[in-house]
Amino acid sequence: MSIILDKVNYVYSEKTAYEIQALKNINLKINDGEFIGIIGHTGSGKSTLIQHLNGLVKASSGGIYYNGQDIYDDDYELKELRGKVGLVFQYPEHQLFETTVFADVCFGPRNRGFSRKDAELKAFTALRSVRLAEDYWYRSPFELSGGQKRRAAIAGVLAMEPEVLVLDEPTAGLDPKGRDEILDLVAKLHRERQMTVILVSHSMEDVAKYVQRLIVMNHGSVLYDGTPVEVFAHYRELEEVGLAAPQVTYLMHELRKRGIPANGVATTLEEAKQSILQAFSQKHAMSQIREL
Amino acid sequence: MNFIEARKLVHEYIRRDEDDNVESILTALDEVNLDVKEGEFVAVLGHNGSGKSTLAKHLNVLLKPSGGTLWVNGKDTEDADNLWDIRQSTGMVFQNPDNQIIASVVEEDVAFGPENIGVPTTEIWKRVEKGLKSVGMIQYREHSPNRLSGGQKQRVAIAGVMAMEPKCIVLDEPTAMLDPNGRREVLEAVGQLNKEKGVTVILITHYMEEVIRADRVYVMDNGKVVMQGTPRAIFSQVDTLKSYRLDVPQITLLAYELRNAGVPVPEGILTRQELVEALCRLY
Incomplete structure (x- = not known):
């Protein structure tokens, strides 16, 4: 079970004066149950890339295989693929349109042809899993706060029971608590349902904290693909392409430069804290030994 | 008089049913007092729905007070005669850049405002050049x-x-939709306008890192101003901020956790440099 992208190229406005190659020779294998982050500057091809994963955009050349099947085959059911690969767009709450939150979440399964009862059951489960309090289910989406609306919109995608969840900057515009809530929710879906999650983000701190594998896009190509620790070790190169490493990664480099042996490439607050505490306790132990 | 003075400023969003009966009242601003001096850089923090954007809209008279008073540049926003003066003295930049750009050429977009208020053409071009250079x-x-x-x-x-x-x-x-580089560019431009041109800046944001360079910070919750002070004073109160659904910069949080774990770094560390210095002194 996997998604394979084989030499995928995508060109916008081909053969016009505005021709732009948005994706250049992308080769990727996305394994079942991975939690992947995608980072890259504006216009690096992140959004174009994820729109290929459920066939919303068709590659100009190259192939995409979902569980071994070529999604560009004439008899391939793209509609089914869109149920399996759930895409949460940027500002998904702008797409809420029904009179109540519950009706909105039912729309997807109803549209796929499920009976009213089945659709409602799926909506119920989805709204539960995003932890939106039942008080809000029968209200107009407009009455919800930013974070609640976003959770309702994610529930709309979860109601399709996707195997892969792709989120394009799901925390943009949310307050810090709202950001944590959405990301914790996504991490929980990954942990408890072994769902494959692909998270597009502008926050280096967020991807460092949550994902297992990090893909860096630059001008339509994959620049790095590895664990956050591996990728953020290239912090100088990342800066050159308009990105950065998490603040704590820089801190550790600066501490080492100043002679504090804080080991490891820390990418999260917890790693940095442990590393600094260790350096201090070693020093402390050494001075105690000397005193003896 | 301060450039901006709000006294017990109230804003109510009133919902009415089809018969015009009041269905519900949401108090988005609840007796807010705000003082901003000319040339100051003030940041406003608060969770989604805390009233920040409603406050911003009052400063440029997109909304008018339901109660209390607001003076901008010495003029009462309630008085309709002051509307254009205030809008000219206090400009607004919103979250989504695509919603704010109207022309098909950059310089024409910048020229739109002054052209709209009848500035002579040669003067418009001067202003366009100055404006684009400043950012x-x-x-x-x-x-x-x-x-x-x-x-x-x-x-x-x-x-x-x-x-x-x-x-x-x-x-x-202004940076909610931008990548790290874009965020840095915008903040640097804003910082320069404040420092070099003495423009008063009011920055509403959800990114705690962006607040560090402000002179003062206001924190809003449920339509009220609940905290105010220098960034250092505000970010020293990690637990209080968290109770308002906010956070502190990652470096500040790391310093706070190190303190709790027994490394006596001082309170209210804001930048990487400060933490490095503090740790080197202790090591």
């Missing part, structure tokens, strides 16, 4: 805005406000 976008003057990055578009939007020669700029989450 480092002069080399893009003849470009099409839709080919610019998010950070560049947002800087064009700021240049458009600068062309109105305002005394104050209100920015409502």
Whole structure:
């Protein structure tokens, strides 16, 4: 079970004066149950890339295989693929349109042809899993706060029971608590349902904290693909392409430069804290030994 | 008198049913007092729905007080005669750059504001040049805005406000949709306008890191101002901020956790440099 992208190229406005190659020779294998982050500057091809994963955009050349099947085959059911690969767009709450939150979440399964009862059951489960309090289910989406609306919109995608969840900057515009809530929710879906999650983000701190594998896009190509620790070790190169490493990664480099042996490439607050505490306790132990 | 003075400013969003009966009242601003001096850099923090954007809209008279008073540049926002003066003195930049750009060439977009208020043509071009230079976008003057990055578009939007020669700029989450580079570009441009041109800046944001360079910070919750002080004083109160659904910069949080774990770094560390220095002194 996997998604394979084989030499995928995508060109916008081909053969016009505005021709732009948005994706250049992308080769990727996305394994079942991975939690992947995608980072890259504006216009690096992140959004174009994820729109290929459920066939919303068709590659100009190259192939995409979902569980071994070529999604560009004439008899391939793209509609089914869109149920399996759930895409949460940027500002998904702008797409809420029904009179109540519950009706909105039912729309997807109803549209796929499920009976009213089945659709409602799926909506119920989805709204539960995003932890939106039942008080809000029968209200107009407009009455919800930013974070609640976003959770309702994610529930709309979860109601399709996707195997892969792709989120394009799901925390943009949310307050810090709202950001944590959405990301914790996504991490929980990954942990408890072994769902494959692909998270597009502008926050280096967020991807460092949550994902297992990090893909860096630059001008339509994959620049790095590895664990956050591996990728953020290239912090100088990342800066050159308009990105950065998490603040704590820089801190550790600066501490080492100043002679504090804080080991490891820390990418999260917890790693940095442990590393600094260790350096201090070693020093402390050494001075105690000397005193003896 | 301060450049901005709010006294017990109230704003109510009133919902009415089909028969015009009041269905519900949401108090978005609840007796807010705000004082901003000319040339100050003030940041406003608060969770979604805390009233920040409602406050911003009052500063530029997109909304009028339901109660209390607000003076901007010495003028009462309630008085309709002051409307255009206030809007000219206090410009706004919103979250989404794509919603604010209207022309097909960068310099024409920047020229729109002054042209709209009848500034003579030669003067308009001077202002366009000055505005674009002030945000480092002069080399893009003849470009099409839709080919610019998010950070560049947002800087064009700021240049458009600068062309109105305002005394104050209100920015409502100007970096929410930008990548790290875009965020840095916009903040640097804003910081420069404040430092070099003495423009009063009111920055509304959800990114705690962006608040560090402000002179003062206001924290809003449920339509009220619940905290105010220097960034250092505000970010020293980690637990209080968390109770308002906010956070502190990652470095500040790391320093706080190190303190709790027994490394006596001082309170209210804001920058990487400060933490490095503090740890080197202790080591």
